[in-house]
Amino acid sequence: DAKTTQPNSMESNEEEPVHLPCNHSTISGTDYIHWYRQLPSQGPEYVIHGLTSNVNNRMASLAIAEDRKSSTLILHRATLRDAAVYYCILRELDNTDKLIFGTGTRLQVFP
Amino acid sequence: DAGITQSPRHKVTETGTPVTLRCHQTENHRYMYWYRQDPGHGLRLIHYSYGVKDTDKGEVSDGYSVSRSKTEDFLLTLESATSSQTSVYFCAISVIRDRTSGGAVYNEQFFGPGTRLTVL
Numbered sequence: 001d002a003k004t005t006q007p008n009s010m011e012s013n014e015e016e017p018v019h020l021p022c023n024h025s026t027i028s029g030t031d032y033i034h035w036y037r038q039l040p041s042q043g044p045e046y047v048i049h050g051l052t053s054n055v056n057n058r059m060a061s062l063a064i065a066e067d068r069k070s071s072t073l074i075l076h077r078a079t080l081r082d083a084a085v086y087y088c089i090l091r092e093l094d095n096t097d098k099l100i101f102g103t104g105t106r107l108q109v110f111p
Numbered sequence: 112d113a114g115i116t117q118s119p120r121h122k123v124t125e126t127g128t129p130v131t132l133r134c135h136q137t138e139n140h141r142y143m144y145w146y147r148q149d150p151g152h153g154l155r156l157i158h159y160s161y162g163v164k165d166t167d168k169g170e171v172s173d174g175y176s177v178s179r180s181k182t183e184d185f186l187l188t189l190e191s192a193t194s195s196q197t198s199v200y201f202c203a204i205s206v207i208r209d210r211t212s213g214g215a216v217y218n219e220q221f222f223g224p225g226t227r228l229t230v231l
Contacts, residue, residue, distance in 0.1 A: 036220075043201045043222025044154065087153055096161065097142050097205040097218045098169065101153030 004088045009106040012078045020073040020105055022088030027068050030093040035062065035073050037084040038104070044087065047073065083109045114138050117202050117223040125231050130189040132226050134202030136182075142205035143185040144169075144220070145177060147198040154201060160185055192230040200226045 005023040035047040055062040061074040087104040114137030146154040156169030158177040202223040
């Protein structure tokens with residue numbers, strides 16, 4: 001499985017934008033880029049995913065580099081509730097749909 | 112929450128005893144997964160299932176077995192618990208979703224609330 005590299009931690013102030021980077025230099029052409037986050041004392045939850053084009057949803061935006069070797073999760077206005085561990089995951093296009101988690105980025109949001 | 116529950120939510124047991132954790136879903140999704148999470152680590156896949164009686168190993172399957180005799184239940188068994196298996200265990204299901212803005216359907220995993228297992 002292709003690996004991802006994320007910073008261990010990041011900080012933000014409330015209502016500021018947050019850009020969470022992820023490097024995946026060994027990504028294959030059919031790997032999807034998924035982002036999940038884990039709030040304290042909860043299981044992970046889906047945030048967003050993409051293949052080649054940038055993606056937007058109600059939670060966040062995903063910017064994917066043209067060569068697909070990196071991506072950035074963008075939270076447009078951080079709230080205290082966004083404090084979580086964010087995982088960038090490459091999902092292979094196979095029939096198992098399994099996710100291989102890394103250690104993620106712990107985002108702290110300050111009021 | 113996609114109707115996924117785990118039981119028990121907390122368990123303390125002694126080394127060498129068998130332990131079974133249950134994951135239950137109410138929506139007949141095909142794929143189910145067991146993960147463990149330890150301090151300083153992300154989630155690690157133990158076993159997964161792609162249908163009744165169809166299971167396969169994940170990254171850290173040693174010391175664990177699973178069974179899926181019904182679509183709605185996925186059981187994780189520690190035949191002889193060890194202290195290294197003290198962890199938080201998460202069950203997940205894979206749900207097919209439609210992209211709201213058009214485009215292809217995709218799979219999203221929903222996770223249960225977790226089971227905190229302590230092996231003394």
